[in-house]
Amino acid sequence: GDSVTQMEGxxxxxxxxxxxxxxxxxxxxxxxxxxxVQYPGEGLQLLLKAxxxxxxxxxxxxxxxxxxxxxxxxxxKGSVQVSDSAVYFCALSASHRLAFGKGNQVVVxx
Amino acid sequence: SAVISQKxxxxxxxxxxxxxxxxxxxxxxTMMFWYRQQPGQSLTLIATANQGSEATYESGFVIDxxxxxxxxxxxxxxxxxxxxxxxxxxxLCSVATRDSLFYEQYFGPGTRLTVx
Numbered sequence: 001g002d003s004v005t006q007m008e009g010x011x012x013x014x015x016x017x018x019x020x021x022x023x024x025x026x027x028x029x030x031x032x033x034x035x036x037v038q039y040p041g042e043g044l045q046l047l048l049k050a051x052x053x054x055x056x057x058x059x060x061x062x063x064x065x066x067x068x069x070x071x072x073x074x075x076x077k078g079s080v081q082v083s084d085s086a087v088y089f090c091a092l093s094a095s096h097r098l099a100f101g102k103g104n105q106v107v108v109x110x
Numbered sequence: 111s112a113v114i115s116q117k118x119x120x121x122x123x124x125x126x127x128x129x130x131x132x133x134x135x136x137x138x139x140t141m142m143f144w145y146r147q148q149p150g151q152s153l154t155l156i157a158t159a160n161q162g163s164e165a166t167y168e169s170g171f172v173i174d175x176x177x178x179x180x181x182x183x184x185x186x187x188x189x190x191x192x193x194x195x196x197x198x199x200x201x202l203c204s205v206a207t208r209d210s211l212f213y214e215q216y217f218g219p220g221t222r223l224t225v226x
Contacts, residue, residue, distance in 0.1 A: 043202060044204075044217040046111075089152065096143075100153045102151070102152045
C-alpha cells in the first residue's frame with residue numbers, strides 16, 4: 001500500500017540555520033505530495049503541496065520538490081526562525097485517502 | 111480553503127462512557143474525514159463520512175465503536191463509544207473541497223480527549 005517515510009528523530013537547530021527534513025514515499029500511480037505543519041497546541045495546517053513530478057511547492061520560505069526518480073519530497077528552509085518550531089508531517093494522496101509519515105518535531109533555539 | 115470548527119476542543123471522560131464530537135464547515139464540501147492522532151504519533155484515518163449513507167471505515171475501526179453521522183454537506187459527528195484509556199487521542203475532522211477532487215484536505219483544530 002501507499003506509505004510515507006520520514007527521517008527518524010526530532011530536529012534541533014539554531015535560529016538562521018538551514019533546515020532539511022527528508023521524506024520518501026511508496027505509492028502506486030501518481031500521488032500528490034504534501035507537507036503539513038502542526039504548531040504547539042494547534043491543528044494541522046497545509047504548508048505546501050506538489051501534484052506532479054518536478055513540481056516545487058513553496059510557502060513561508062519552505063520549499064519541497066516532487067522527485068519521481070528518487071520518490072522523495074524533502075522539505076527545506078534556508079534560514080529558520082524560532083516561530084518555525086513545530087511538528088512537520090509529510091503526506092501523500094493517490095485518491096481520497098491521505099497517508100502520513102510519522103512526523104518530525106523541529107525545535108529552533110534562539 | 112474551508113473554515114472548520116470542532117466541539118468540544120477538549121474533554122476528560124470516564125472509562126465506559128461515550129463522547130460525541132461535532133465538526134462544522136463553513137461551506138458545502140464533498141467529503142469529510144475523521145482521523146485519530148495518538149500521543150506522539152502520526153495521524154490515522156478512522157473513516158470517511160458520507161453524506162446520506164453509512165460511513166466507510168478503515169481497517170481496524172468499526173461502526174459500533176466509532177459511529178459517524180453526516181446529515182448534510184457541512185456537518186458531521188464522530189462518537190467514541192464505551193471509552194477506555196487507549197482511546198485518549200486527538201480526534202481531527204478534515205474536509206476535501208469540491209474543486210480538489212479529494213486530493214487536498216484541510217483540517218479542523220482537533221478535539222483532545224483524555225479517558226481516565
